[in-house]
Amino acid sequence: MPRSRPAASRPLIDFEAPSHEVAPRLIGVTLLVDGVGGRIVETEAYDREEPASHTFGGQTPRNAVMFGPAGHAYVYRSYGIHWCLNFVCREAGHGAGVLIRAIEPTHGLDRMRRRRGLDDPRLLCAGPGRVGQALAIDAGFNGMALDAPPFELVAAAEGHPPLVVDVGPRIGISKAVELPWRFGEKGSRYLSKPFRR
């Protein structure tokens, strides 16, 4: 009698899917970089077909990784200051990804506090630039595979009550504002901004 296949033998997330489908599935998943991180509580989807995406105008040196295979990290510099982390989605050549916007810190709080120069856990990873600083992301992570160290993704534990995902418009963009491609854990105190309705 074959026993059921261990969950670890199957990829945790199918990144070869549209980013607006991958983004909500990432909510509740634990993201660790060198053992530091926590539960993803906020994401945004971006896609080549849509003008808010870095890939909208085609491939450039900066966004080249997003045109590569899914399941890799796309890291970009935001406003000249911050490093932001994305997960590449869809088939190679498409140009789609999910921006990691906020994390509920659970692992390596001390290291995150040192990197951020802050104590309040609610401010450690509440925003894409803050996530980058807390996890010590920089250009060297661009293009790295997400299924190998230093990255680690851990499935969400089944919660009681079960996890509910809020949906809304993306933040900080001026084009394609109508797309409801921001996702977050309902009621989380670790979001970059609350969800309205």
Add this chain to the structure above:
DNA sequence: ATTTTGATCTGCT
């Protein structure tokens, strides 16, 4: 409580 400003990178016009 809301607005402004500085940080100063990347790609487009």
Add this chain to the structure above:
DNA sequence: GCAGATCAAAATG
């Protein structure tokens, strides 16, 4: 030149 998938400190009401 300038706008942008941002954040924090400073100025202002």
